[in-house]
Amino acid sequence: MSTSPTTAAPPAATVRTPRTGMLALFGIAAVAVMLVAPFGVYPVFLMKVMCFALFACAFNLLLGYTGLLSFGHAMFFGGAAYICAHTIKVLGFSPEIGILAGVAFAAFLGLLAGLLAIRRQGIYFAMVTLALAQMFFFFCLQAPFTGGEDGLQGVPRRPLFGLIDISKDINLYYVVLAIFVFGFLVIYRTIHSPFGHVLKAIRENEPRAISLGYRANQYKLLAFVLSAALTGLAGSTKVLVFQLASLTDVAWQMSGEVVLMTLVGGMGTILGPIVGAAIIVTMQNYLAGLGEWVLVIQGVIFVAAVSLFRRGIVGEIIAIVSYYRSGKQQP
Amino acid sequence: MDTVSDVPYIVEATGLTKEFKGFAAVKNVDLRIRRNTIHALIGPNGAGKTTCFNLITKFLEPTRGTIRLNGRDITRTPPADVARLGMVRSFQISATFPHLTVVDNVRIALQRPMGNSFHFWKSESSLDSLNERAMALLADVDLTTYADHLAVELPYGRKRALEIATTLALDPEMLLLDEPTSGMGREDIARTADLIRRVSKNRTILMVEHNLSVVADLSDTITVLARGEILTEGPYAEVSKNPQVIEAYMGTGGAH
Numbered sequence: 001m002s003t004s005p006t007t008a009a010p011p012a013a014t015v016r017t018p019r020t021g022m023l024a025l026f027g028i029a030a031v032a033v034m035l036v037a038p039f040g041v042y043p044v045f046l047m048k049v050m051c052f053a054l055f056a057c058a059f060n061l062l063l064g065y066t067g068l069l070s071f072g073h074a075m076f077f078g079g080a081a082y083i084c085a086h087t088i089k090v091l092g093f094s095p096e097i098g099i100l101a102g103v104a105f106a107a108f109l110g111l112l113a114g115l116l117a118i119r120r121q122g123i124y125f126a127m128v129t130l131a132l133a134q135m136f137f138f139f140c141l142q143a144p145f146t147g148g149e150d151g152l153q154g155v156p157r158r159p160l161f162g163l164i165d166i167s168k169d170i171n172l173y174y175v176v177l178a179i180f181v182f183g184f185l186v187i188y189r190t191i192h193s194p195f196g197h198v199l200k201a202i203r204e205n206e207p208r209a210i211s212l213g214y215r216a217n218q219y220k221l222l223a224f225v226l227s228a229a230l231t232g233l234a235g236s237t238k239v240l241v242f243q244l245a246s247l248t249d250v251a252w253q254m255s256g257e258v259v260l261m262t263l264v265g266g267m268g269t270i271l272g273p274i275v276g277a278a279i280i281v282t283m284q285n286y287l288a289g290l291g292e293w294v295l296v297i298q299g300v301i302f303v304a305a306v307s308l309f310r311r312g313i314v315g316e317i318i319a320i321v322s323y324y325r326s327g328k329q330q331p
Numbered sequence: 332m333d334t335v336s337d338v339p340y341i342v343e344a345t346g347l348t349k350e351f352k353g354f355a356a357v358k359n360v361d362l363r364i365r366r367n368t369i370h371a372l373i374g375p376n377g378a379g380k381t382t383c384f385n386l387i388t389k390f391l392e393p394t395r396g397t398i399r400l401n402g403r404d405i406t407r408t409p410p411a412d413v414a415r416l417g418m419v420r421s422f423q424i425s426a427t428f429p430h431l432t433v434v435d436n437v438r439i440a441l442q443r444p445m446g447n448s449f450h451f452w453k454s455e456s457s458l459d460s461l462n463e464r465a466m467a468l469l470a471d472v473d474l475t476t477y478a479d480h481l482a483v484e485l486p487y488g489r490k491r492a493l494e495i496a497t498t499l500a501l502d503p504e505m506l507l508l509d510e511p512t513s514g515m516g517r518e519d520i521a522r523t524a525d526l527i528r529r530v531s532k533n534r535t536i537l538m539v540e541h542n543l544s545v546v547a548d549l550s551d552t553i554t555v556l557a558r559g560e561i562l563t564e565g566p567y568a569e570v571s572k573n574p575q576v577i578e579a580y581m582g583t584g585g586a587h
Contacts, residue, residue, distance in 0.1 A: 189451070189452060189454070190451040190452075192454065192455045193450060193451045193452065193453050193454065193455060194442060194445070194447045194448055194450050194453055194455065194457060194458055195447075195448060195449055195450055195451035195453075196451065196455070197435070197438070197439060197442065197455065197458065198439065198442070198448045200428070200430075200431060201428050201431065201439045204428035204429055204430055204431060205426060205427070205428050205429070207390065207422065207426070208422065208426040208427070208428065209428075209439070210390075210410050210411045210414070211388070211390075211410065211414055211419060211420050211421075211422070211426070212414060212419070212439065212440050212443060212497070212501060213411050213412075213414035213415045213419075213443050213501065214411055214443060214448070215409070215411040215412075216411070218449075219448075219449070222449060222451070226451065
């Protein structure tokens with residue numbers, strides 16, 4: 001077929017996607033703020049936010065960009081935490097080896113769980129992941145190396161790469177920031193890669209993607225493994241921050257919490273999970289004095305999010321902005 | 332007709348049967364489609380046309396029977412691999428990727444043969460080399476001005492055009508169109524029929540279609556299905572005079 005003159009101009013396919021330049025600028029500004037933030041805010045709190053933000057971003061890769069609702073992501077978060085803690089505390093390795101071990105374990109567990117779960121769709125997929133996570137929870141409860149109810153406490157903060165002293169919170173803060181930025185960039189690139197385009201197509205219309213020759217399950221499996229590995233990165237990093245891996249990390253509530261963070265912030269948006277994680281962690285920290293009532297407040301927020309602003313906070317902001325922008329463009 | 336019958340068959344389905352819990356949606360259907368022809372599958376509602384489609388493209392597993400594509404047995408081949416062998420289908424309800432732009436819809440199809448679809452570490456700008464071909468395909472179906480719109484925003488007829496452009500992006504040898512003109516106005520129907528005729532060059536097309544004037548106009552061969560079985564097969568002039576066909580269509584305002 002011949003290319004007619006009308007097709008000579010390059011298509012402005014970027015109109016709908018947020019301008020990369022603006023996004024990069026925003027990213028640099030955000031990192032700059034994060035660099036000075038520990039001088040104003042308690043660094044451990046910020047590190048906790050970043051761990052959960054990375055967790056939620058990794059989860060969102062699956063829910064928002066692949067359309068798979070996993071209800072068992074705690075097994076990757078907590079599983080990686082146990083392996084990381086065990087590698088450092090019991091086997092005596094340095095922190096970077098511990099993190100790598102945690103990530104590798106989460107990826108492997110993701111491969112196994114993914115192979116079983118991706119054959120099912122929708123609610124059945126969620127149920128299979130929940131069931132697997134529950135099995136893993138009881139395994140962790142019984143297995144001797146996890147420390148049972150006590151967990152693995154007092155994980156030492158040995159120097160990173162034998163050089164960086166992370167026993168000081170402020171030093172560790174910058175390490176965690178670097179890990180978070182790295183994880184975020186991996187997710188961002190994945191979403192905006194040839195692979196990410198196929199994922200979105202599968203999310204939008206799986207039978208059609210198959211009819212174009214895409215073996216959809218293989219793409220979903222890779223997305224699942226990537227999501228699990230990055231969740232493992234978040235879980236391992238959390239071990240360095242709190243020097244602790246416990247049953248809380250593998251419990252089903254943790255799987256639920258990450259769903260909450262992602263939905264409140266806005267699933268399928270790049271920044272939504274970060275905002276969601278920041279809100280939920282802030283609430284847990286500052287309302288801790290209210291005890292069990294925190295859970296009630298979380299429940300109310302969840303109900304409000306689902307019924308009032310279904311796109312999540314960031315999703316609603318994007319919708320409003322693009323509404324005004326398209327309103328201006330129309331003649 | 333003699334010249335056409337010399338051409339080998341591209342698709343040969345023999346004894347195709349699909350049973351859903353005791354109910355046979357398709358019974359013992361033998362369907363052979365000649366290369367480079369337009370073959371229509373017609374019949375009243377519930378005759379098993381779409382089931383046949385799903386069986387041939389392997390979106391459904393046949394209970395019994397075999398399917399060959401270019402002489403190769405594809406009875407147990409998964410649907411994505413059937414597409415890779417050059418047989419691509421459309422769907423009854425317009426099959427676009429609603430929240431991707433029109434140009435991205437076509438690019439997804441063009442991207443597959445590039446072999447980078449698992450590369451999650453590469454930038455999406457590696458797909459920019461496809462833009463020119465994508466735009467040419469869109470120009471072919473008069474969608475150039477819609478390139479940056481989300482597919483979901485397109486009017487219905489345009490969605491079907493986009494679907495055909497996406498399918499053509501794979502340059503398939505065999506095209507299966509499930510009711511390509513359903514729900515369209517007269518103008519869109521004429522445009523689509525014209526498009527089908529144009530793309531049928533050097534291609535084989537099997538289509539399910541309700542609009543009998545489109546069928547009469549385009550098809551070389553027509554297979555009439557009723558209650559999951561083949562009633563008759565032949566060119567339109569022959570089929571439309573068959574008393575059984577007229578009876579099957581009674582009350583549905585069909586053949587005459």
